[in-house]
Amino acid sequence: MPDPTTPRSVSRRAVLLGGAAALGTTAVGGSALANAFALPGAGSGRPLADPFTLGVASGDPVADGVVLWTRLAPDPTADDGKGGMPERVVPVQWELAEDENFSRIVQRGEAQAAPELGHSVHVELEGLRPGAEYYYRFRAEGSVSPAALTRTAPAPGTMGELKMCFASCAHYGEGYFTAYRRMAEEEPQLILHLGDYQYEYAAEDGDVRKVLGPETRTLANYRQRHAQYKTDPDLQLAHATAPWVVVWDDHETENNWADETPEKPDSGFLDRRKAAFQAYYENMPLRSTAKPKGIDMQLYRRLQWGDLTTFHMLDTRQYRDDQPCGDEGNVDCKERLNPDRTITGSEQERWLLDGFANSSARWDVLGQQVFFSRLDNDVDDGVEFSTDSWAAYVANRDRVATALGESKVRNGVVLTGDVHRHWAAEVQTEHENTDSPVVATEFVTTSITSGGDGSDDGKQDVLAENPHVKFHKNRRGYVRTKFTAGELRADYRVLPYVSKKDAEVSTAKSFVVEDGKPALNEA
Known part of the structure; x- marks a missing residue:
């Protein structure tokens, strides 16, 4: 069994072949936490259970930056869609490094995971090298997330492949x-x-895996459904391997x-659309320009x-x-x-x-x-x-x-x-x-x-x-x-x-x- 005080790191091969998704999240503390992830602020109030059950992701790379994402959810598939999170803002530290051991830190900072956005975090990085690989991870409430790999786009004027x-x-x-x-x-x-x-349908006879919850209509429904998908280790691995661009x-x-216009007459469709859009933003590595407005x-x-x-x-x-x-x-x-x-x-x-x-x-x-x-x-x-x-x-x-x-x-x-x-x-x-x-x-x-x-x-x-x-x-x-x-x-x-x-x-x-x-x- 791994020592819970050991700093988390992951090699490139481990990220690409399953290490990041398989490792899960390990709580660390004391001097080990300071060494592994030396950032101020470990949250406030009672520490949460593993908040990184949904993994991490990155997306929308440009020549000098990329979006880093996570969403805190110690109880990811809770019926209320809140993921087991309290009704308070939780500080989330992040860091970006040039190596899988996080010995060459490039940037680090802190974001605020708020209940209004499902305790999701979207960090929009700038000032990075074009066409470069980076490793990133998060920390919240005394736990450190899996590490993952991302990259920036090449600079304008370059061709490459x-x-x-x-x-x-x-x-x-x-x-x-x-x-x-x-x-x-x-x-x-x-x-x-x-x-x-993800799909909105409720569970059906003959399903290979059990879908949780009813057909998605409310914000709680959509959050729960996205969370069930995000707990899948194969999906987590794909997100941990490269930046995504989603539509x-x-x-x-x-x-x-x-x-x-809904598929069938539905007086509540616009409320459903609003809820679906918010949950989509909360669960995807998108820039703030995509944040829904109604x-x-x-x-x-x-x-x-x-x-x-x-x-x-x-x-x-x-x-x-x-x-x-x-x-x-x-x-x-x-x-x-x-x-x-x-x-x-x-x-x-x-x-x-x-x-x-x-x-x-x-x-x-x-x-x-x-x-x-x-x-x-x-x-x-x-x-x-x-x-x-x-x-x-x-x-x-x-x-x-x-x-x-x-x-x-x-x-x-x-x-x-x-x-x-x-x-x-x-x-x-x-x-x-x-x-x-x-x-x-x-x-x-x-x-x-x-x-x-x-x-x-x-x-x-x-x-x-x-x-x-x-x-x-x-x-x-x-x-x-x-x-x-x-x-x-x-x-x-x-x-x-x-x-x-x-x-x-x-x-x-x-x-x-x-x-x-x-x-x-x-x-």
Whole structure:
């Protein structure tokens, strides 16, 4: 059994292969605490039990800084959503070092974890070296958190390379989060999460793991649900491995919501939306610019990775018109062709097109939620499109696609989640014209667990109906990418099952996109 007075440290390998998540949190005291984490102030009042049950995380890296996150919760899944925390502000010390032993401290300070924000902490660091790795940790109430690894973005004017993984759709009840662990083992420099980080549904018959609480509607419900997810060691490991850039989809609030319109009539939906937004902010490594204001939250934003990559992170939920055709799934109707319909809202669309017009990046990447390319699901003589996808907002979609081809964008890439399957496609300018030119590529990631184990269904009939769509796979996993000045490589990583723990990962298919050539080439 480890000595509880031993200073906590963790090697890079331990962080990447499970040490940070597996170590948990050890209470330390006396001179050991002074040596391990020499900061003033250990909180006030009666010391809490382990407050770091939800782990730590970092996010939104820029060239000189990054966000550090934790949320104090000694009783993480308490029904009241308060995590076992008292109704008082708790000081939280943090420190950042250049080495895993924290012998070369770069910065340290103190933040205040307040009950009004679920005792979450968002530390926005500045003044760091570009393109550098750092280790960080927190201390509160006599306990020290697991250590974790983060990094800053490269400086403007540099090219280099980027190893990045992206994922979406993690339903706690439908499987184990092994894909997060396998993703951490890739040692990525950055992780993108494209939505459905958690699901609102109550427990259902047949679930692999028990979901706590009712369907989420209140702030207490959402806090409890986020906390249950955050206690998962595989998810904690993925957060401890690299900075994350996150955007939501629908299930962080409610299935298929659209702006102020719920899936089904609900007079209390705006209160539900407000609660969901607050809980999302409390549980994600986001900057203060994303702090909700009532029912609104500024989530779309732009991040640069040197001159190599610009990430345009989109919000396709908060500003969209309600789904057309009665939101009936795969159908066709004239309403989706209405030129006034929007999935981004006019302000976000202007922001996006302005980013394209002023781009100087080698790769412009849209991190977003729903299928962008044409995907006709009717394999006979008709056409059927998902009313939740860009196909239901054709004019808006075509303006974005046209701008990808006619602006300063050198290489346009669309990254997508939502559909619980791997897909790869070439993006054409006009959704309704299958002979229009290809201007970008789209990589769609499958789910972490949503949909269960999956199958080897290849949807060959759908691929034949959509010749610009080059790949499909119905297994769980994520996508691993490597960006360089000359090419983008994407590896579709899959697990054979999620209904049991510890599945191995393999590559189902790899594609390469060459600089200046928007086409998918099998690797």
